[in-house]
Amino acid sequence: MSLKRLTQLGVPVGIVLIVVMLVIPLPPVVLDLLIALNITGALLVLMTAMFVTRPLDFASFPAVLLVMTLFRLALNVSATRLVLLDGYAGKVIETFGHFVVGGSLIVGLIIFAILLVIQFVVITNGAGRVAEVGARFTLDAMPGKQMAIDADLNSGLIDEDTARRRRSEVHAEADFYGAMDGASKFVKGDAIAAIIITLVNLLGGFAVGMLQRDMAAGDAVTTYSLLSVGDGLVSQIPALLLSVATGLVVTRGAGDDDMGSEIIRQLTRNKMPLMIAGSAALGLCLIPGLPKIPFLLAGGAFLLLSTRIDENKDAAAAAPEAPALVPAAETPEMLAAEIQVDPLSLELSADLIDLVDRENGGDLLERVKALRRKVAQDTGVLIPPVRTRDNLELPMRTYVIKLFGIEVARGEAPRGTVLAIGEQLSRLPGEPTREPVFGLDAKWIPAELASQAELGGATVVDRTAVVTTHLSDVVTTHASRLLGREDVRLLTDVVKRSHPVVVDELTPALLSLGQIQRVLQTMLDENVSIRDLVRIYEALSLRAADTRDHDALVEAARLVLGPAVVSPYLKDGVVSVISFEPMLEQRMLESLRPGEEGSVLLLDPLLAQSVLTRLAQLVVAAEEDNVNPVLVCAPQIRMAVRRLVRQAVDRLPVLSYSEMVGSAQLRSVGVVSGDQVLEVAP
DSSP states (O other): OOHHHHHHHHHHHHHHHHHHHTTSOOOHHHHHHHHHHHHHHHHHHHHHHHHOSSGGGGTTHHHHHHHHHHHHHHHHHHHHHHHHHHSOOOHHHHHIIIIITTTOHHHHHHHHHHHHIIIIIIIIHHHHHHHHHHHHHHHHHHHHHHHHHHHHHHTTSSOHHHHHHHHHHHHHHHHHHHHHHHHHHHHHHHHHHHHHHHHHHHHHHHHIIIIISOOOHHHHIIIIIHHHHHHHHHHHHHHHHHHHHHHHHHTOOOOSSOHHHHHHHHHTSOHHHHHHHHHHHHHGGGSTTSOHHHHHHHHHHHHHHHHHHHHHHHHHHTSOOOOOOOOOOOOHHHHHHHHOOOSEEEEEOGGGGGGGOGGGTOOHHHHHHHHHHHHHHHHOOOOOOOEEEEOTTSOTTEEEEEETTEEEEEEEOOTTEEEEESSOOTTSOSEEEEOTTTOOEEEEEEGGGHHHHHHTTOEEEOHHHHHHHHHHHHHHHTHHHHOOHHHHHHHHHHHHHHOHHHHHHHTTTTOOHHHHHHHHHHHHHTTOOOOOHHHHHHHHHHHHTTOOOHHHHHHHHHHHTHHHHHGGGOBTTEEEEEEEOHHHHHHHHHTEEOOTTSOEEOOOHHHHHHHHHHHHHHHHHHHHTTOOOEEEEOTTTHHHHHHHHTTTOTTSOEEEHHHHTTTOEEEEEEEEOSSOEEOOOO
């Protein structure tokens, strides 16, 4: 039988054998073996609890505790049966009853009572309380941990697999502490059962000895009482070990090392506590009547250890410093690099430097790096590295986002606070504000009130997530400005490695990199991802063979991406659309004229103003119904309509009928005509 099969059957078979022990008598030799196994197993559990680095590393502990408790109770039953039937329960119990307690019933009972007090009153009650509090706080913190994972995922700091693993760890932690809360009751119940079993053995043994075996009262007490006490002591030793293991597991914090190493390292980290403790031990020698040698040894050991710590620190301080670097001479190349404008930069005020301080838990730089990957995956744009620096001229708690040296966004992230977003924030202390991306009602609250805000239904976001989310919005909005000529060349080279024919047909024979860049920038301006460059380049190759008109090239690229263009506006498989009345659309086609920046609509100014006003009214009405509409029109005028609409309703996407074909179900929320608006009920 394979090892895997044995491990699968080992625990179930063991539990069945434990149940069998409750009803089938065991020979004394077998009982001795099982008692030794019980004590050794309890010691193994205790050592395992000490060497884990975090509680979840011993997630099976509640089940182990239940099985070990059941095993010990089964041994109690078997030992009681042998004591009462034969007056003998093996060498182990006999030795504990005679040798360990010196054959004295009084001494045995006192030791047994002390062990029960230590286990039941001290360790079990404390461990049970810690497990109960840990379970409650773990469950209360679950929503906040889940939202923190979602925030890291949205900001690009982690990928989907990491988020899924962290969510499973959160659930496992909640399940573990909930199970430990219940498992601590097993230990408490076991202590109570030990008292009852010992009393039953004492009274039952006395009755059996006098009534069934005609023993004198003194002989009955000597024989059965000492065996009962020995059985109780044999049971309480592993029970005490498991109680200590329970306390260690529920009080164990997350760390990078085992418990013993962490305790020694933390106790010996500073020399002053050791010096004070050693001096106090030596001072006790001055009290008349106290033995001098024990306190001299203890105090001397502590003082010697403090001296060793001082020597280690002096050695570290005496380490030779690295020689100062001689500043290099300024060269034209260095000056040119210094005056070069950064495409994207993030400036922080002096009190926000902790966001990038790794030693204090600042992870802004890591999140910004992850943000670059996420933007590349979403939009297809390789944004440049974000230059992060401090700016002493900024007001306190302020950060600024710049594009090519020009400020485009500004926000605040007060130190020691988190951002609570929601409507029911009036009861929380803090500073009201607006969420920088969506403009939602929010409040900067003290970080220690995060759990309370989450319980009140608010969404809590840490400062780093606020900054990275704001930066992500700025990068997405200005993606077209960040797409440089060199980036287009790099993307084109990537496509050429896998599809060389597509690139060779397109550039430089049909379109230059500059013309391709303009097409891609226009698509990004309308929030269309350019990740699928292969199909975009194929469409441009076909269209560029007939014309190099910019608008025609953009429409060709958008058309081949039809479903991908429409997908951001889908809601439950439906797209809510606003359209033009056919007569108005015909007038727009007739008024279409070429311009320097592309085709434009030469409509009557009053008509154009009326169309824009009515479009704005329809958009507002749709948004009040929680609907985000799109405007659809003929592909020939789509670009011109977009240029017209952008002046008044920039947030309204403009799609063509060709892009909508076969990609989604349409629901009209309004029709714009030249002289009236025909609204359609949702």
